[in-house]
Amino acid sequence: MNRTELTAAIHAKNSFLCVGLDSDISKIPPHLFSFTDPVYEFNRQIIDATKDFCVAYKINTAFYESCGTQGWESLEKTLHYIPKDIFTIADAKRGDIGNTAQQYAKTFFETYPFDAVTLSPYMGEDSIRPFLEYKEKWAILLGLTSNAGAKDFEFLQTQSGGKVYEEVIAKCASWGTPDNMMFVIGATRAEMLTDIRHIIPNHYLLVPGVGAQGGSLEKTFEYGANGEVGLLVNSSRDIIFADAGKRFNKEARSKAHQLQKEMAGLMSKKQALSY
Amino acid sequence: MNRTELTAAIHAKNSFLCVGLDSDISKIPPHLFSFTDPVYEFNRQIIDATKDFCVAYKINTAFYESCGTQGWESLEKTLHYIPKDIFTIADAKRGDIGNTAQQYAKTFFETYPFDAVTLSPYMGEDSIRPFLEYKEKWAILLGLTSNAGAKDFEFLQTQSGGKVYEEVIAKCASWGTPDNMMFVIGATRAEMLTDIRHIIPNHYLLVPGVGAQGGSLEKTFEYGANGEVGLLVNSSRDIIFADAGKRFNKEARSKAHQLQKEMAGLMSKKQALSY
Numbered sequence: 001m002n003r004t005e006l007t008a009a010i011h012a013k014n015s016f017l018c019v020g021l022d023s024d025i026s027k028i029p030p031h032l033f034s035f036t037d038p039v040y041e042f043n044r045q046i047i048d049a050t051k052d053f054c055v056a057y058k059i060n061t062a063f064y065e066s067c068g069t070q071g072w073e074s075l076e077k078t079l080h081y082i083p084k085d086i087f088t089i090a091d092a093k094r095g096d097i098g099n100t101a102q103q104y105a106k107t108f109f110e111t112y113p114f115d116a117v118t119l120s121p122y123m124g125e126d127s128i129r130p131f132l133e134y135k136e137k138w139a140i141l142l143g144l145t146s147n148a149g150a151k152d153f154e155f156l157q158t159q160s161g162g163k164v165y166e167e168v169i170a171k172c173a174s175w176g177t178p179d180n181m182m183f184v185i186g187a188t189r190a191e192m193l194t195d196i197r198h199i200i201p202n203h204y205l206l207v208p209g210v211g212a213q214g215g216s217l218e219k220t221f222e223y224g225a226n227g228e229v230g231l232l233v234n235s236s237r238d239i240i241f242a243d244a245g246k247r248f249n250k251e252a253r254s255k256a257h258q259l260q261k262e263m264a265g266l267m268s269k270k271q272a273l274s275y
Numbered sequence: 276m277n278r279t280e281l282t283a284a285i286h287a288k289n290s291f292l293c294v295g296l297d298s299d300i301s302k303i304p305p306h307l308f309s310f311t312d313p314v315y316e317f318n319r320q321i322i323d324a325t326k327d328f329c330v331a332y333k334i335n336t337a338f339y340e341s342c343g344t345q346g347w348e349s350l351e352k353t354l355h356y357i358p359k360d361i362f363t364i365a366d367a368k369r370g371d372i373g374n375t376a377q378q379y380a381k382t383f384f385e386t387y388p389f390d391a392v393t394l395s396p397y398m399g400e401d402s403i404r405p406f407l408e409y410k411e412k413w414a415i416l417l418g419l420t421s422n423a424g425a426k427d428f429e430f431l432q433t434q435s436g437g438k439v440y441e442e443v444i445a446k447c448a449s450w451g452t453p454d455n456m457m458f459v460i461g462a463t464r465a466e467m468l469t470d471i472r473h474i475i476p477n478h479y480l481l482v483p484g485v486g487a488q489g490g491s492l493e494k495t496f497e498y499g500a501n502g503e504v505g506l507l508v509n510s511s512r513d514i515i516f517a518d519a520g521k522r523f524n525k526e527a528r529s530k531a532h533q534l535q536k537e538m539a540g541l542m543s544k545k546q547a548l549s550y
Contacts, residue, residue, distance in 0.1 A: 022375070062371060062378035068351070068386045069344045076343070093371050095395055096337060097422040100297070103337035111343045120370055120395045122417055124424020142397055147372040149399020152446055156439065159432035164439060171427055 001087050001115045002136045003179050006204070007228045009055045009085065014264035016229050018056035018089065018206065019256060020236025021046065021078065024063050027241050029248050039067070039074040042248075044081055046240050049253035053260035056087035056232050058206075059114075079112055087232070088114045089140065089206070095120035095127045102130040109137045116140050118184060118206070121168050125175055132176045139181050143169045144196070146186025146209030170199050178202040185224070187215025187233065193223035204230050211238035217259070221266045229267065235259060276362050276390045277411045278454050281479070282503045284330045284360065289539035291504050293331035293364065293481065294531060295511025296321065296353065299338050302516050304523050314342070314349040317523075319356055321515050324528035328535035331362035331507050333481075334389075354387055362507070363389045364415065364481070370395035370402045377405040384412045391415050393459060393481070396443050400450055407451045414456050418444045419471070421461025421484030445474050453477040460499070462490025462508070468498035479505050486513035492534070496541045504542065510534060 001009075010016050021043055028042045035041040047057065059078060064071035082088055090112065094104040108117040109131075116138035119128060131139040144154055144165040154165040169183055178200075185196055187209035196205075205224055209215035210233050217233060224231055239259075243251035276284075285291050296318055303317045310316040322332065334353060339346035357363055365387065369379040383392040384406075391413035394403060406414040419429055419440040429440040444458055453475075460471055462484035471480075480499055484490035485508050492508060499506055514534075518526035 024378075060371075060375060060378075062369075062375045062382065066378040066381040066386055069347045072344045072347055091371075093395070094337075094368065095370075096335075096366075096368050097420070097424075100335060100337045103299075103341040106341040107337065111341055120368070120397050122395050122397045122428060123420050123422060124427030124429070126422050126424040128424075145372070145398050147398060147401050149372075149401040149403075152399030153397060153439065153443060154399070156442060157434035158439075159434055164428065164431065164433075167431060168428060 003204070006055065006087055009087070010229050013053070013055055013260070014267055015053055015055055015260040016231045016233055016263055017054040017256065017259050018058050018232040018234040019046070019050050019054045019239055020058045020060060020091070020208070020234045021240065022060040022063050022236040023240065025067060027244070029245050031246055037070070037074055037077065039064070039071070040077045043074070043078040045249040046252050047078075047081055049249040050239065050256040051083055051086060053256040054086065056089060057082050058089040058091045058234055058236075060236070061090055061092045076112060079114065087116070090114040090117040093118050093120050093142065095123050097123065098126040098130065101127050105130045105134065109134050116182065118142065121172055128172065128175055132180050137180065139176060140206050141168070141172045141181065141183050143183035144185050144189050144192065146188045146213050146215065150186065150189075166195075166199065169196065173200050173203065178204070182206050182232075184208065186213075187217070187220045188213055190216055190219035190223055193220065197224065197226065201226060202230070204232060206232045206234060208234045211235050217262055218266065225270065233263070278479070281330065281362055284362070285504050288328070288330055288535070289542055290328055290330055290535040291506045291508055291538055292329040292531060292534050293333050293507040293509040294321070294325050294329045294514055295333045295335060295366070295483070295509045296515065297335040297338050297511040298515065300342060302519070304520050306521055312345075312349055312352065314339070314346070315352045318349070318353040320524040321527050322353075322356055324524040325514065325531040326358055326361060328531040329361065331364060332357050333364040333366045333509055333511075335511070336365055336367045351387060354389065362391070365389040365392040368393050368395050368417065370398050372398065373401040373405065376402050380405045380409065384409050391457065393417065396447055403447065403450060407455050412455065414451060415481050416443070416447045416456065416458050418458035419460050419464050419467065421463040421488050421490065425461065425464075441470075441474060444471065448475050448478065453479070457481050457507075459483065461488070462492070462495045463488055465491055465494035465498050468495065472499065472501065476501060477505070479507060481507045481509060483509045486510050492537055493541065496538075496545075500541075500545060508538070
């Protein structure tokens with residue numbers, strides 16, 4: 001999916017919600033274990049319940065890998081079940097030298113045909129470049145993450161006066177374009193989005209951390225939205241594990257709808273202000 | 276496998292060689308495609324041919340993931356085929372927030388019971404901590420990598436006067452011990468090993484980049500070895516793809532033996548000097 005299509009979907013649905021399928025098998029409602037593939041069945045029902053309110057699904061590969069080959073089968077079936085007009089992200093945070101990076105790009109753009117994959121930039125340009133050579137595919141780079149550990153290295157002051165995450169964002173942005181690259185910016189750092197928007201005014205930002213991790217949707221939008229919105233705000237646990245029993249899909253739908261309504265409100269308020 | 280056992284294996288075999296199973300399916304000798312699982316058959320024969328001369332095998336997960344579930348099956352069978360007295364590394368370079376990191380630790384220490392997994396430190400302490408809670412398992416952190424892209428961020432000067440990779444190594448080392456943590460240090464930067472040994476005198480270093488990437492074994496040993504050797508030097512393509520045809524296993528054995536003899540020479544020279 002290209003940027004024009006993604007932006008159109010956001011405006012058509014009045015939503016920039018990404019639903020995170022961190023489908024931890026140990027948290028799946030017990031009644032689903034009568035199905036041969038409980039994780040897939042869970043995802044299928046979550047997708048049915050939330051697809052009207054979101055523009056993207058993000059599959060966190062860790063929760064599938066930990067189940068071995070069965071997990072990869074659940075991942076594959078889930079990916080193919082997602083409607084074609086919804087953006088798909090493999091949250092895999094890969095990063096390795098060139099010939100290995102090529103294999104990861106093949107994994108997440110061909111073997112499993114996602115629209116986008118998250119990447120760790122630590123190893124530099126040759127670890128990212130192979131992902132940028134695919135047409136209408138996206139590399140989503142870790143910029144400023146939402147976790148406590150972000151302070152360890154991302155916030156290191158560099159000699160040029162900035163912080164490591166700022167240098168990472170600026171340099172990575174020079175390798176691609178806003179049409180094939182996004183950045184992960186945690187919602188728990190929403191107040192930093194203004195400065196980040198000075199570096200990358202036009203890139204889409206994938207924003208985790210709203211909800212369970214304490215980030216604010218309103219602040220994220222206030223400081224992070226650009227003219228075409230330019231945000232995908234992710235919510236995982238708050239939606240998919242809203243209920244631990246048979247009402248899980250209904251509660252997920254309700255949570256997703258609630259977030260979509262908040263997003264629609266923020267979008268229309270901004271549009272009104274711009275007249 | 277714990278550190279005492281690893282060090283004992285190195286001295287018993289007079290080798291600190293790690294063979295990298297970057298088993299790219301497109302480079303496997305044609306005659307192996309008559310087997311139901313050509314990648315596994317390739318690995319099986321490579322292991323038979325090289326196990327006398329190495330102390331570790333490193334499985335680069337990218338080459339297996341790109342083949343989908345079939346690839347993970349090849350990986351699993353390969354892991355179980357490796358003799359129990361040889362150290363096993365999942366070269367996966369994972370790195371994510373705490374609850375996701377737990378899933379990755381489960382993947383590579385339980386679902387696939389490797390001794391060690393490589394990790395990217397960009398996201399900080401909570402992305403590493405879950406791996407350190409397993410007994411007799413190892414987190415191998417990216418310190419200074421062997422690729423050209425290392426210059427982009429690893430070499431950034433920080434305000435405290437060092438470089439990012441030095442701060443990464445020093446801080447990561449404080450989270451674990453030389454008994455549960457190693458660092459990846461590329462052989463193409465062998466001259467920097469002296470300074471790195473000032474920061475982490477006792478940790479094992481996993482050193483890629485000898486051979487195909489141009490690093491020198493002799494320099495790596497000269498600047499990087501400590502009292503118990505403290506090195507695992509990896510060679511992948513130079514060994515496993517030494518021959519493209521039916522002699523692949525014989526040529527792999529010959530290459531591994533040659534490296535082992537060089538290593539034995541370096542070890543005995545150092546031992547002689549220490550008397």
